[in-house]
């Protein structure tokens with residue numbers, strides 16, 4: 001009677017060769033390329049996604065047209081977006097960055113004086129954001145904005161003859177909505193900017 005070890009010795013052997021050095025290097029190389037491509041794809045997705053959510057500072061704020069102040073009425077503050085909407089008669093709509101250009105305090109609208117006044121060191125600014133007096137080195141900065149009107153027309157700062165930072169001419173049209181991009185700020189050049 002044949003023993004078990006003798007039977008095993010008669011079975012055909014199925015050998016699994018260890019990868020050669022060259023094959024091993026191919027595997028490593030392939031894995032490295034796959035990792036690199038994965039990282040590149042993840043990076044692309046990260047860049048493609050919006051960095052800020054709508055309604056979050058750094059992102060876009062959508063304001064309903066019927067809440068925009070009438071010409072020369074009290075400017076509207078949107079604290080979450082750190083901006084003011086200021087509608088100026090015969091000029092149009094300004095979106096003013098609500099942080100003082102001196103040392104970063106928050107100017108307030110003072111209706112009795114018809115101007116913005118900074119509580120920290122007394123800088124003053126017109127309704128258009130233009131510098132009046134005080135230590136601020138320049139006028140108030142502005143945000144990029146797009147106004148959509150009831151008639152379907154659209155006006156955006158920085159294009160079609162509308163200067164960076166506005167104002168956006170309203171010309172009696174009814175505003176449907178205003179989109180303010182708090183991720184795009186126009187820095188005033190000096191105290192003469194408005």
Ligand code: FES
Nearest residue numbers: 100102103118121
């Ligand atoms: S921070 Fe506004 S005047 Fe100094």
